Amino acid sequence: xxxxxxxxxxxxxxxxxxxxxxxxxxxxxxxxxxxxxxxxxxxxxxxxxxxxxxxxxxxxxxxxxxxxxxxxxxxxxxxxxxxxxxxxxxxxxxxxxxxxxxxxxxxxxxxxxxxxxxxxxxxxxxxxxxxxxxxxxxxxxxxxxxxxxxxxxxxxxxxxxxxxxxxxxxxxxxxxxxxxxxxxxxxxxxxxxxxxxxxxxxxxxxxxxxxxxxxxxxxxxxxxxxxxxxxxxxxxxxxxxxxxxxxxxxxxxxxxxxxxxxxxxxxxxxxxxxxxxxxxxxxxxxxxxxxxxxxxxxxxxxxxxxxxxxxxxxxxxxxxxxxxxxxxxxxxxxxxxxxxxxxxxxxxxxxxxxxxxxxxxxxxxxxxxxxxxxxxxxxxxxxxxxxxxxxxxxxxxxxxxxxxxxxxxxxxxxxxxxxxxxxxxxxxxxxxxxxxxxxxxxxxxxxxxxxxxxxxxxxxxxxxxxxxxxxxxxxxxxxxxxxxxxxxxxxxxxxxxxxxxxxxxxxxxxxxxxxxxxxxxxxxxxxxxxxxxxxxxxxxxxxxxxxxxxxxxxxxxxxxxxxxxxxxxxxxxxxxxxxxxxxxxxxxxxxxxxxxxxxxxxxxxxxxxxxxxxxxxxxxxxxxxxxxxxxxxxxxxxxxxxxxxxxxxxxxxxxxxxxxxxxxxxxxxxxxxxxxxxxxxxxxxxxxxxxxxxxxxxxxxxxxxxxxxxxxxxxxxxxxxxxxxxxxxxxxxxxxxxxxxxxxx
Numbered sequence: 001x002x003x004x005x006x007x008x009x010x011x012x013x014x015x016x017x018x019x020x021x022x023x024x025x026x027x028x029x030x031x032x033x034x035x036x037x038x039x040x041x042x043x044x045x046x047x048x049x050x051x052x053x054x055x056x057x058x059x060x061x062x063x064x065x066x067x068x069x070x071x072x073x074x075x076x077x078x079x080x081x082x083x084x085x086x087x088x089x090x091x092x093x094x095x096x097x098x099x100x101x102x103x104x105x106x107x108x109x110x111x112x113x114x115x116x117x118x119x120x121x122x123x124x125x126x127x128x129x130x131x132x133x134x135x136x137x138x139x140x141x142x143x144x145x146x147x148x149x150x151x152x153x154x155x156x157x158x159x160x161x162x163x164x165x166x167x168x169x170x171x172x173x174x175x176x177x178x179x180x181x182x183x184x185x186x187x188x189x190x191x192x193x194x195x196x197x198x199x200x201x202x203x204x205x206x207x208x209x210x211x212x213x214x215x216x217x218x219x220x221x222x223x224x225x226x227x228x229x230x231x232x233x234x235x236x237x238x239x240x241x242x243x244x245x246x247x248x249x250x251x252x253x254x255x256x257x258x259x260x261x262x263x264x265x266x267x268x269x270x271x272x273x274x275x276x277x278x279x280x281x282x283x284x285x286x287x288x289x290x291x292x293x294x295x296x297x298x299x300x301x302x303x304x305x306x307x308x309x310x311x312x313x314x315x316x317x318x319x320x321x322x323x324x325x326x327x328x329x330x331x332x333x334x335x336x337x338x339x340x341x342x343x344x345x346x347x348x349x350x351x352x353x354x355x356x357x358x359x360x361x362x363x364x365x366x367x368x369x370x371x372x373x374x375x376x377x378x379x380x381x382x383x384x385x386x387x388x389x390x391x392x393x394x395x396x397x398x399x400x401x402x403x404x405x406x407x408x409x410x411x412x413x414x415x416x417x418x419x420x421x422x423x424x425x426x427x428x429x430x431x432x433x434x435x436x437x438x439x440x441x442x443x444x445x446x447x448x449x450x451x452x453x454x455x456x457x458x459x460x461x462x463x464x465x466x467x468x469x470x471x472x473x474x475x476x477x478x479x480x481x482x483x484x485x486x487x488x489x490x491x492x493x494x495x496x497x498x499x500x501x502x503x504x505x506x507x508x509x510x511x512x513x514x515x516x517x518x519x520x521x522x523x524x525x526x527x528x529x530x531x532x533x534x535x536x537x538x539x540x541x542x543x544x545x546x547x548x549x550x551x552x553x554x555x556x557x558x559x560x561x562x563x564x565x566x567x568x569x570x571x572x573x574x575x576x577x578x579x580x581x582x583x584x585x586x587x588x589x590x591x592x593x594x595x596x597x598x599x600x601x602x603x604x605x606x607x608x609x610x611x612x613x614x615x616x617x618x619x620x621x622x623x624x625x626x627x628x629x630x631x632x633x634x635x636x637x638x639x640x641x642x643x644x645x646x647x648x649x650x651x652x653x654x655x656x657x658x659x660x661x662x663x664x665x666x667x668x669x670x671x672x673x674x675x676x677x678x679x680x681x682x683x684x685x686x687x688x689x690x691x692x693x694x695x696x697x698x699x700x701x702x703x704x705x706x707x708x709x710x711x712x713x714x715x716x717x718x719x720x721x722x723x724x725x726x727x728x729x730x731x732x733x734x735x736x737x738x739x740x741x742x743x744x745x
Contacts, residue, residue: 027388031335033252035309037290037395040331043352044090044099044389052354052387054161054342056117057423061347061402063090063099063389065354066112066124071156075372075381077364080156085109087124089138090389097399099389106133106140111156116163116171119182119434123171127151127159130180132187146180146187155626157363162200165426166208167458168224169433169466174200174210177606179224182434191606192225193239197630199280199342203295203312204422204455205485207319209243209281212630214642216278216299217243217310221318223492226527227559230566232597233590234604238556242640243321244310247274250327251304253334256378258303258362261370262667264680277303277361280342280354283312285422288349288397297321298330298351302339302361306332307353316484316519317556331392337383345423346391347402353390359383368684405431410440417447417459429459433466441469448478448486457486465493472497476509487513488524498531503539506532510543522547523560530564533572541575545582558587562594569594620703623696627686628704636708644670644677646708655713657739658701659723663687665733682733687724694720 027042034040044063051069058064067086070079086107090099106112106124114125121134123146130150133140151159160176170190171180177194180187196210196218203209209219220227220239227235254270257277267273279300284293297310309330310321324330331353339361342354359380362371375381393399403416405427416428432440441464448460461478464470470493479490491513498506510529513521526547532540544561551557565572573591576582597603631643638645646652649672651661665685669678686692694717702714715723726742728734 032331032333032338034331034392038330039393039395041391041393042098042388043391044102046386046388048090048099048102049088049387049389050385051356051358052342052389053356054114055344055352055354055389056115057344057347058089058117059405059427063352064088064105064115064117064122065090065389066115067387068111068113068156068356069385070111072358072360072362072364072381073384075360075364075367075375080111083108083110085112085126087112087115087122103138105138113151113156113159114161114163114173116165118165118171118430123163123180125150125161125163127156132182144187147178147189150176150178152622152625155363157366158197158626158630161198164200164202164208165430166202166224167204167206167426167429167462169430169462170224172200172202172208172224174198177609191228191609193220193228194606195220195240197279199282199300201281201283201297201343203283204285205314205458206489209283209297211278211281211299212639212642213277214247214275215242215639216247216249216275216301216308217281217297217321219243219319219321221556222523222527222560223488226492226524227563228604228606229563230569230594231603231607232566232569232594233562235559235563238559243312243319244323246323247641248323248326249273249275249301249304249306249308250329250332251306252332253305253336255304255336256371256374256380258366258368258371259682259684260374261368262680262682272304275299275301275304277301279340282343282345282351284345284351286345286349286351287420287422289351289394296324298343300340300343300353301329302341302356304332305334305336305338306330307340307343317523317551317554336378336380337386345421347421347423347427348399349393349397349421349423350399351392353388353392355388355390357383357386357388366684368688410437411443413437414440414443414447414460417463418451418453418456422455425455425459429463429466432463436467438467438469441467444469445474448474449481454483454486457482458489461486461489461493472502472505476505479509480512484516484518484520487516487518487521491521491524491528495528495531498535500535503532503536507539507543510540514543514546517550519551522551523557526551526557527560527564530561530566530568530572533565534568537568537571537575541572544572545576545579548584548587549582552584558590562587562590565591565594569598620699620701621707623692623700624703624707628700631683636704638672641679642681643679643683644672644675646704648708649673651739652704652709653711653713654743655701655705655715656719656723657743658704659697659715659720660726660734660739660742661685662697662700663720663723664726664728666735666739667733668735670736685733694718694724 052065053068054066056064065088070084073079087105088102091101093101109126112126116123123132130147132144132146134142160173162174164172174196179192197212200210206223211218222238227238251272255272260266281297281299284296299308306329309324313320337357339356340353341356344352346352413428413432444460444464448457451457475490475494479487529544632646636646665683667682697720698717706712
């Protein structure tokens with residue numbers, strides 16, 4: 001009866017529409033310092049919203065917001081399982097530029113985390129499910145379950161999120177190795193590279209950007225899925241790369257962070273030195289900032305109460321990032337409640353900031369005794385029931401009215417592909433595709449061939465692809481006349497036309513493109529040439545070798561070629577071995593390794609991971625992905641600058657030593673497989689978490705030992721209980737010498 005009354009109370013609470021009258025003095029912006037020439041505004045705050053974590057815009061430009069008030073509403077995270085999350089629609093009814101009204105679209109949700117306006121409806125994530133609903137009169141109808149294992153039960157810091165529609169018509173996610181698309185009314189789920197932790201973005205070309213806690217900017221050097229088309233090959237250099245080694249942050253004041261006690265985390269003035277909780281990166285594509293800001297990447301640093309700016313440099317086959325400034329940030333605040341967790345390009349060209357505005361943003365499973373003690377003084381846990389949406393504009397920019405995409409015809413949508421604002425171009429492309437506006441084909445073909453803007457041409461190409469209206473002759477024409485980035489997309493899209501009939505034309509095209517000596521064209525030509533080798537080895541092996549010789553030192557280029565050779569590896573290896581002029585032993589060795597992997601049925605793990613395997617190690621696997629994978633990597637490969645590898649580690653092979661590390665933690669230098677790691681970070685032990693039992697620890701060890709050791713050996717829960725009592729001499733975490741001493745006994 002009590003639960004029933006609670007449910008009806010929630011329904012009553014969340015079914016109410018909220019209206020407020022704003023007084024700008026309610027939200028003082030004096031604690032916020034933004035770069036000269038820019039203006040910061042509050043668009044919405046409590047009581048219109050609470051604990052927002054993600055937003056998107058509908059066809060009319062209204063803001064839809066995901067709220068997650070159940071996350072860390074107290075130090076124990078006791079409301080994580082309560083149905084108190086929601087998705088709200090924010091509106092500006094009096095047209096003064098500030099949201100003054102909110103209404104519930106969906107309520108009684110448990111920890112929702114992402115949303116996207118696609119296919120005329122709303123795609124949203126509520127673990128473990130991914131749903132799609134149509135929208136009628138601002139109400140959800142016709143709900144469809146897209147994926148029942150989108151986000152398996154686990155720690156909310158480490159579950160899929162993002163739902164980013166890219167220029168290739170696929171929807172990508174952070175903390176996930178799957179992408180989604182709807183075709184002919186059916187949803188498609190496909191493997192992709194595993195990316196990041198919280199938030200994902202794309203540039204005008206279509207490359208993806210993301211990050212994790214301690215690495216503020218990661219990304220792929222190449223377009224999605226170009227390096228994973230061979231299931232027996234795992235790329236190492238072209239995807240999931242750190243784009244800058246500079247993790248420095250410059251808060252305006254001392255900040256309270258979870259591992260503030262570890263050497264190097266804070267400076268002598270208690271100022272955070274490096275990122276420890278980086279979140280959503282955003283490639284700015286709004287077209288309403290000065291040109292120097294175009295395609296800069298802004299990054300949320302919620303633990304430092306700031307947003308940083310990175311400048312990208314594109315080399316043709318890679319991307320390099322550099323912080324815009326040293327010793328200052330684009331936006332920083334002395335308000336310790338300011339928790340930017342998401343950034344969005346908006347319909348008006350502005351940058352929108354989702355400020356969760358919550359004191360405790362670290363999950364309770366990871367909270368250190370240091371932070372808990374600090375909280376007794378700072379009382380960060382009392383910063384609750386807040387939430388803001390902020391907008392950043394340039395002082396010289398005047399907002400323009402937003403077109404209602406639902407009423408635009410095909411010609412009007414095609415014209416919007418020329419818009420300066422990438423958000424507008426993305427939305428126009430998507431509407432043309434999902435509304436199947438084939439009446440726009442002629443205009444799209446003309447745009448793809450004649451536009452002065454290469455990004456407009458790319459949008460036109462992928463709109464035609466979405467409408468199934470491409471042909472090889474047309475793509476050949478675009479590739480021959482277009483700038484390098486346009487030619488690259490045309491080459492990729494031409495793969496599906498790799499037939500004997502098109503061999504002669506393709507040979508001429510490849511010769512023409514190779515003669516241009518463009519690193520960008522070469523990279524994607526190299527990634528595609530394997531499809532043509534499969535059709536006619538005699539014709540296409542020679543241009544492939546020409547490209548390989550030109551890029552003999554290009555690791556990413558070789559990955560692109562190797563990825564495209566699925567099914568013809570043996571043929572190509574025999575071909576290059578027969579050429580005395582081809583001396584690239586690294587390429588030959590890599591090709592031989594692929595054949596060995598194929599023979600032993602060893603595949604890239606992303607193609608195996610449908611969900612957690614339901615065997616006796618499942619519980620340990622779940623906890624590993626919840627607690628350990630974010631630092632040690634989903635495949636135990638370790639993460640540079642964060643944690644050493646587990647794969648075949650001597651410390652994993654010794655199950656009791658591993659148990660001591662899991663229980664009590666580890667600090668100081670450590671050697672793994674002969675390589676020294678001195679990360680200046682302490683791994684916290686799980687002994688302080690009363691919710692994790694001896695059986696849980698044993699399950700984790702069972703999974704880790706089985707997954708990453710050639711000689712798996714677990715420990716019983718009774719042994720774990722015994723090892724709990726063997727505490728380090730310091731009373732903190734174990735050191736390697738102490739562990740080795742223990743092993744000798």
